[in-house]
Amino acid sequence: MRWGLIPYWSKDDKIAFKTTNARAETVATNNVFKDAFKHRHCLVPADLFYEWQNLNPADEKRKNTQPYAIGRKDGEPMAFAGLWESWIDKRDGKPLETFTIITTDPNALMEPLHDRMPVILPRSDYDRWLAPVDPVRPPVDLLRPHAAEEMKAWKVDKAVGNVWNVGPELCMEWDGPSDSLFA
Secondary structure, eight states: OEESOOOTTOSSGGGGGGOSEEETTTTTTOTTTHHHHHHOEEEEEESEEEEEEESOTTOTTOOSEEEEEEEETTOOOEEEEEEEEEEEOTTTSOEEEEEEEEEEOOOTTTTTTOSOEEOEEOGGGHHHHHSOOOTTSOSGGGOSOOOGGGEEEEEOOGGGGOTTOOSGGGGSOOOOSOOOTTO
């Protein structure tokens, strides 16, 4: 699937640049996401995710940033709450399959890094998230920050910011200047 949800009514695929994430607060009412929220939930598996901390909050262009990897303390994979769309593209007759990740407010671990974080679902909620949505009781209560005490964050090299860079070294702890943020 392609990241960036493209609703069936979209005139082109450029909307995908704006729909890689859906805000938990508006996912049920936003025209782009509300139909998928009613009918097409998915789990997006991940070992970790990256976030860039702005080291100079006065700089709105974020030129001085430090990337962090964020994962589970126990090293186990996690699953983000996601939505998906699939429809036939009238231009070429091929299926167009896209998805988005739902984000929420940050937990205590994420707050120093960013004002949002992916909704990470506990395993005990997977079945409920994937079940057909009850229109009277949609699972909006699942769209909350994950427990900070179950997560860890560590500095990584800025090389993670280039899509051409690949390899396990990108998620290794960076040996840069010390920082007591996540001691």
